[in-house]
Amino acid sequence: MLNSIAMMLLLGMFMGWICKKIHLPSLLGMILTGILLGPYVGNLIDGSILQISADLRKIALIIILTRAGLSLDLNDLKKVGRPAVLMCFVPACFEMAGMVLLAPKLLGISVIDAAIMGAVVAAVSPAVIVPKMLKLMEEGYGVKHSIPQLILAGASVDDVFVIVMFTAFTGLAQGDGVSVSSFVGIPISIFLGILAGIGVGILLAVFFKAVHIRDTSKVIILLCVAFLLVTLEDQISSVIPFASLIAVMTVGIALQKKREVVARRLSVKFNKLWVAAEILLFVLVGATVDLSYAVSAGFFAILLIFGALLFRMVGVWVCLLKTTLTSKERLFCMIAYTPKATVQAAIGGVPLAMGLSCGNLVLTVAVTAILLTAPLGAFCIDWTYKKLLDQA
Numbered sequence: 252m253l254n255s256i257a258m259m260l261l262l263g264m265f266m267g268w269i270c271k272k273i274h275l276p277s278l279l280g281m282i283l284t285g286i287l288l289g290p291y292v293g294n295l296i297d298g299s300i301l302q303i304s305a306d307l308r309k310i311a312l313i314i315i316l317t318r319a320g321l322s323l324d325l326n327d328l329k330k331v332g333r334p335a336v337l338m339c340f341v342p343a344c345f346e347m348a349g350m351v352l353l354a355p356k357l358l359g360i361s362v363i364d365a366a367i368m369g370a371v372v373a374a375v376s377p378a379v380i381v382p383k384m385l386k387l388m389e390e391g392y393g394v395k396h397s398i399p400q401l402i403l404a405g406a407s408v409d410d411v412f413v414i415v416m417f418t419a420f421t422g423l424a425q426g427d428g429v430s431v432s433s434f435v436g437i438p439i440s441i442f443l444g445i446l447a448g449i450g451v452g453i454l455l456a457v458f459f460k461a462v463h464i465r466d467t468s469k470v471i472i473l474l475c476v477a478f479l480l481v482t483l484e485d486q487i488s489s490v491i492p493f494a495s496l497i498a499v500m501t502v503g504i505a506l507q508k509k510r511e512v513v514a515r516r517l518s519v520k521f522n523k524l525w526v527a528a529e530i531l532l533f534v535l536v537g538a539t540v541d542l543s544y545a546v547s548a549g550f551f552a553i554l555l556i557f558g559a560l561l562f563r564m565v566g567v568w569v570c571l572l573k574t575t576l577t578s579k580e581r582l583f584c585m586i587a588y589t590p591k592a593t594v595q596a597a598i599g600g601v602p603l604a605m606g607l608s609c610g611n612l613v614l615t616v617a618v619t620a621i622l623l624t625a626p627l628g629a630f631c632i633d634w635t636y637k638k639l640l641d642q643a
Contacts, residue, residue: 255297258288263530276629278379278533282592282621285537296538304535308378308593311525311532313477313499315381318521319403320448320503321514322385331401334570338405340412342566342588346373347416349562350555357551357558363424364609367602370417371613372559372620374594377496378532379625380406380587382525383632393583393640396576402587410594411494412437417598424607436492444494445501451476452505459506459513469513470520476502532593536621539596544615545622556620560589583639590628591620 266280288295300307350369354360360368384399384406393399415437455476459469477499484495507514564585571581599617603610 252297252299255288255295255300258295259284259300259534260527260530262288263534267530276626276633278529278592278629279626281530281533282537282540282625285534286540286542287537288534289538289540291541291543300535301538304538305597308532308535308596309481310478311528312378312496312593313474313481314521314524314528315378316407316496316500317473317477317503318518318525319381319385319407320500321507321518321521322388323400323403323500323504323507325504325508331397331404334574335401335404337570338401338567338588339408341570342375342405342563343373343409343413343416345566345569346559346563349559352562353555353558357555358612360609360612363420364607364612366420367417367424367607367609368613368616369559370413370420371595371599371602371617372556372591373416373563374410374413374591375406375588376590376592376594376625377406377410378529378536378593379590379629382529383587383629387636387640391643392636393580394643395641396574396580398576398580398584398640402584405588407497407500408441408494411440411497413594414598417601421602421605421607424602424609425605440492440494441497443491444497447480447493448498448501449505451480451498452502453509455502456506456509456513459510466513466516466520469517470524473502473506473517533625536592536596536625539599540618540621541614544611544618548615548619552616552619553623556616556623560624563588579639583635586628586631586635589631590625592625595621 263281263284266284267277268280270280271277287293290296290301347366347369350372351362351365354365354368355362358365380402384403387393387399455473480498480502481495484493487493503514506517567585567588568581571584574581576584595617599614600610602613607613
């Protein structure tokens with residue numbers, strides 16, 4: 252196991268550095284490392300690591316979402332208002348609608364299979380988007396109109412909505428029907444996640460004020476609390492809907508609101524943790540990619556992915572109607588809301604495991620979406636933000 256971890260970190264870091272040198276996103280190098288070391292090519296990653304790959308990816312996601320919460324100013328988010336709420340579900344609905352319209356014609360599948368495919372592909376990747384938006388906030392780009400905050404907020408909730416839709420569509424495909432309670436559970440899970448995050452954040456702020464401990468110890472406590480919140484979701488999800496990742500980010504926001512100086516210092520610590528977590532995350536995402544599926548995708552699958560992305564971009568544009576954003580800023584938001592990675596890696600193989608007839612095709616499109624949109628989306632964000640956004 253130790254040998255595998257060393258290879259993943261060293262080779263992932265090296266490949267990321269190479270990509271950065273040739274002006275490509277470093278995550279492309281990390282994903283390629285995962286493909287090369289993964290079970291479908293080199294088979295050099297220890298099986299015990301692959302068994303806990305989903306948990307390791309979730310830990311990395313917790314680290315970057317906690318850092319986002321510690322850096323996200325609630326006042327900036329309030330200024331965004333209505334578009335932030337719409338960004339949580341409207342672009343995903345547009346993309347799923349695009350899939351339902353295009354996939355039956357391009358791939359010859361049924362409408363329900365297209366809906367399942369749309370639900371898998373429609374989620375954006377917080378792992379790609381969050382660090383990019385934090386970078387923009389640090390450099391002051393787009394902050395006048397709270398653009399990074401808008402995209403951060405939308406991306407964190409988008410996944411919850413899409414996964415609920417995925418569950419509903421797979422239930423339909425298996426003949427279970429659609430449960431109304433699953434849709435009612437979306438706002439409830441978000442509300443409970445925010446409520447729990449605020450409560451825990453305030454308690455931590457009071458504790459950190461009363462008990463003087465090193466910042467490193469505070470980071471450990473914050474991480475452990477985040478792990479417990481995520482575990483809680485797994486334990487109570489069948490009874491009460493609870494969005495744990497939103498809770499994790501809200502803990503950071505509440506802590507920042509109550510203890511701003513401490514939050515700023517902890518954000519620096521989490522930034523350092525992200526250096527290793529980012530490599531592990533994207534190498535493990537790459538390790539889930541079976542290139543034979545991507546190769547078998549063909550031209551029509553690629554055309555479908557980009558066609559659905561156009562629908563998504565129209566959805567983002569609709570969310571930004573009647574805002575003060577310039578046309579350049581709106582274009583940036585449309586571009587920044589395209590990368591896919593973590594959710595597709597997590598649920599892309601579920602329809603196949605369920606024995607659904609569309610399983611192989613859904614996994615193929617999910618893998619292709621990761622390979623196309625994660626590096627391309629990251630590259631486009633890096634290439635356009637200085638051209639399209641104003642610096643404060």
